[in-house]
Amino acid sequence: MLTIDNLHASINGKEILKGFGLEVKPGEVHAIMGPNGTGKSTLANILAGKEDYDVTDGTVTFQGKDLLDMAPEERAREGVFLAFQYPVEIPGVSIANFMKASLNEVRKHRDLQPLDAVEFLKVMKEKMRFVEIDEKLMRRAVNEGFSGGEKKRNEIFQMAMLEPTLSILDETDSGLDIDALRIVANGVNKLKNENNAFIVITHYQRLLDYIVPDFVHVMYNGRIVKSGGKELALELEAKGYDWIKQEVDATV
Amino acid sequence: MTTLSETVNAIHPTSQAFYEQWEQLEPTQTPMGIARKPAMDSFAQLGIPTTRHEDWKYTNVAAQFKTGLTDITNSTSNEIDASQLNLFPFLKANRLVFVNGHFSPTLSDVIDEAEGLVIGSLAQYNELGHMALRDNYNSLANNYKEAFSALNTAFAQDGAFIFVPAKTEVAHPVIILHVTTEGSQGVINSRSLIVTGRSSRLDVIESHQYLGNDTALGNQLLEIVVGDNGLVNYHKIMTDANIGKHVGNLVAKQGNDSRFNTYVVNLAGQLVRNNMVVDIDGKNSEAGFYGLYSLDGVSQVDNHVTVKHNEPHCESHQLFKGLLNDKSTGVFNGRIYVKQDAQKTNAFQSNKTILLSEQANTYTKPQLEIFADDVKCSHGATMGQIDQTMVFYLRARGLDEAQARAMLNQAFAADVIEKISIEPLKEWLLNQLTQQLTR
Ligand SMILES: Nc1ncnc2c1ncn2[C@@H]1O[C@H](COP(=O)(O)OP(=O)(O)OP(=O)(O)O)[C@@H](O)[C@H]1O
Ligand SMILES: [Mg+2]
Numbered sequence: 001m002l003t004i005d006n007l008h009a010s011i012n013g014k015e016i017l018k019g020f021g022l023e024v025k026p027g028e029v030h031a032i033m034g035p036n037g038t039g040k041s042t043l044a045n046i047l048a049g050k051e052d053y054d055v056t057d058g059t060v061t062f063q064g065k066d067l068l069d070m071a072p073e074e075r076a077r078e079g080v081f082l083a084f085q086y087p088v089e090i091p092g093v094s095i096a097n098f099m100k101a102s103l104n105e106v107r108k109h110r111d112l113q114p115l116d117a118v119e120f121l122k123v124m125k126e127k128m129r130f131v132e133i134d135e136k137l138m139r140r141a142v143n144e145g146f147s148g149g150e151k152k153r154n155e156i157f158q159m160a161m162l163e164p165t166l167s168i169l170d171e172t173d174s175g176l177d178i179d180a181l182r183i184v185a186n187g188v189n190k191l192k193n194e195n196n197a198f199i200v201i202t203h204y205q206r207l208l209d210y211i212v213p214d215f216v217h218v219m220y221n222g223r224i225v226k227s228g229g230k231e232l233a234l235e236l237e238a239k240g241y242d243w244i245k246q247e248v249d250a251t252v
Numbered sequence: 253m254t255t256l257s258e259t260v261n262a263i264h265p266t267s268q269a270f271y272e273q274w275e276q277l278e279p280t281q282t283p284m285g286i287a288r289k290p291a292m293d294s295f296a297q298l299g300i301p302t303t304r305h306e307d308w309k310y311t312n313v314a315a316q317f318k319t320g321l322t323d324i325t326n327s328t329s330n331e332i333d334a335s336q337l338n339l340f341p342f343l344k345a346n347r348l349v350f351v352n353g354h355f356s357p358t359l360s361d362v363i364d365e366a367e368g369l370v371i372g373s374l375a376q377y378n379e380l381g382h383m384a385l386r387d388n389y390n391s392l393a394n395n396y397k398e399a400f401s402a403l404n405t406a407f408a409q410d411g412a413f414i415f416v417p418a419k420t421e422v423a424h425p426v427i428i429l430h431v432t433t434e435g436s437q438g439v440i441n442s443r444s445l446i447v448t449g450r451s452s453r454l455d456v457i458e459s460h461q462y463l464g465n466d467t468a469l470g471n472q473l474l475e476i477v478v479g480d481n482g483l484v485n486y487h488k489i490m491t492d493a494n495i496g497k498h499v500g501n502l503v504a505k506q507g508n509d510s511r512f513n514t515y516v517v518n519l520a521g522q523l524v525r526n527n528m529v530v531d532i533d534g535k536n537s538e539a540g541f542y543g544l545y546s547l548d549g550v551s552q553v554d555n556h557v558t559v560k561h562n563e564p565h566c567e568s569h570q571l572f573k574g575l576l577n578d579k580s581t582g583v584f585n586g587r588i589y590v591k592q593d594a595q596k597t598n599a600f601q602s603n604k605t606i607l608l609s610e611q612a613n614t615y616t617k618p619q620l621e622i623f624a625d626d627v628k629c630s631h632g633a634t635m636g637q638i639d640q641t642m643v644f645y646l647r648a649r650g651l652d653e654a655q656a657r658a659m660l661n662q663a664f665a666a667d668v669i670e671k672i673s674i675e676p677l678k679e680w681l682l683n684q685l686t687q688q689l690t691r
């Protein structure tokens with residue numbers, strides 16, 4: 001589904017991704033862990049199409065197409081979804097309005113009829129229950145004045161609405177209490193099927209008790225330096241990253 | 253010593269005709285008639301302001317008078333077809349329609365009735381000598397300093413007169429529609445007066461429609477007296493693409509425990525100047541000023557607001573938002589004056605502008621003159637472009653760039669319209685705004 005090969009990217013002349021590679025197949029869940037500032041969000045943003053970065057080398061292929069060649073909205077319509085680490089507040093734009101426009105764009109791309117107001121409301125209510133989000137939030141402006149947890153749940157709600165093929169969750173679990181975490185994880189688990197895939201960026205093994213990954217990757221200094229199964233996350237939780245950094249630095 | 257006609261001639265070489273037209277107006281002993289001469293003297297002193305005048309720095313109104321003030325009372329009330337007008341059919345309302353400054357009984361329609369309630373033509377009630385008109389006509393207009401007010405008082409022949417007696421709530425809004433026809437000449441002066449009694453309520457919607465591009469300059473003056481414990485919501489709506497040259501003066505005063513809100517929505521305008529001066533002359537009162545100017549082409553809208561806190565325990569809010577595309581220009585000048593005795597005043601002002609084009613211009617000037625010490629006042633102005641991180645967020649959910657921008661612009665501007673309490677009007681304006689932003 002997704003093949004990232006030897007990706008190099010920089011921002012303001014500073015190289016952040018230094019030969020990143022990853023292969024994701026349908027039905028898989030990949031966890032990416034790693035110290036602060038190693039480029040996890042950079043990777044996520046590049047996959048979503050944020051234009052601030054210069055990709056200097058490498059390729060990203062999504063379902064046979066060159067992902068880097070597409071505008072952000074094309075990627076979204078093709079089924080790439082990024083749950084942002086820091087969702088932006090958008091004053092004056094109600095979630096309902098925004099999601100209606102968004103869902104109908106995605107549907108149009110899939111050759112589906114746009115939903116009318118009534119149909120849309122029905123879908124929205126169903127998905128709101130799904131992420132146990134308060135209906136009152138839907139009439140409010142996107143993320144405006146939301147708590148950290150509400151913002152993250154709103155991201156998962158949007159994911160549930162758009163039913164993406166590839167979802168990238170950038171620290172969606174950070175700062176969530178255990179109930180909110182369970183809701184977010186349940187959301188992912190219910191959406192998960194053999195045709196879609198998830199990349200879950202996290203600092204905490206706790207999330208991976210709920211969303212069981214097929215692979216755990218450690219990212220350090222702009223690339224993956226170690227990969228393993230779910231037990232790698234437990235090891236990282238127990239030992240931290242220093243041993244990995246030492247391993248990497250020794251081989252350089 | 254120079255004579256009046258010489259002075260006028262000095263301002264405008266071709267304006268002998270202008271002076272002659274004024275002399276032809278009947279100098280009756282009515283409130284309107286009595287006010288003409290001092291106003292004319294004052295206008296002769298003031299002249300049309302040029303951009304050297306601090307208050308007119310960014311709006312070159314004098315350029316509209318290159319051919320002088322020739323035709324000033326000539327534009328007649330041509331018969332026009334109601335189908336040419338936006339009569340706000342979605343609103344159940346009272347309607348007063350003026351064509352080139354003249355009352356049109358056939359296009360007007362008054363539905364609300366109450367003991368003593370007047371919704372009609374100023375000229376008619378001037379002749380009849382209505383008490384509230386005698387007491388209040390020309391009591392607020394600043395003819396001695398403001399040239400267009402003086403010009404208006406000297407020449408105006410008609411406009412709306414609304415009198416709301418004490419304890420009367422006017423059930424439906426009053427729409428005052430000023431129509432300027434194609435080929436109308438010079439300046440059309442229209443004059444309105446609204447007087448509301450104690451504990452009354454009134455919603456007014458004033459709309460300006462220009463039927464064509466070649467039209468006179470509309471010079472409109474409205475005086476509003478808000479009674480104790482009363483509520484007046486005033487809306488000024490200028491949305492249609494033909495909106496031409498317009499100078500509007502709104503002067504109001506408020507009594508005790510009163511509320512007065514002004515909503516000014518401009519979605520077009522070749523050259524529009526909105527002056528608003530409100531004196532809060534009673535305790536425990538509130539004044540709100542909400543403005544939106546969403547412009548494209550070479551439109552120019554200049555809002556000047558002055559709120560005078562003359563009594564303690566009052567509150568005022570000013571929120572003006574500009575969304576400026578193409579080569580349009582938006583000006584906001586907001587003055588807060590707090591008299592020494594007006595303790596416990598809360599006065600807030602905000603002007604926010606988004607520039608959608610590099611060629612658009614915005615000018616903003618807050619003026620705070622505060623002589624009381626126990627007050628809360630704030631003002632702020634922001635201007636900038638649409639936030640790219642917001643655009644990206646929307647695009648990452650499948651909206652293309654144009655859709656994303658339209659949605660963000662709409663949200664920015666809708667904020668002002670949302671404050672309007674007449675639900676169908678609000679919906680209609682939001683819809684007009686969407687149409688403008690997705691054009
Ligand atoms: N606009 C920018 N200009 C310069 N450096 C930047 C810019 N944006 C990000 N960086 C740098 O890029 C590096 C990678 O940042 P990134 O946000 O991808 O890290 P991360 O792995 O997601 O970290 P965290 O775990 O804290 O979220 C950091 O060193 C960061 O300071
Ligand atoms: Mg990050």
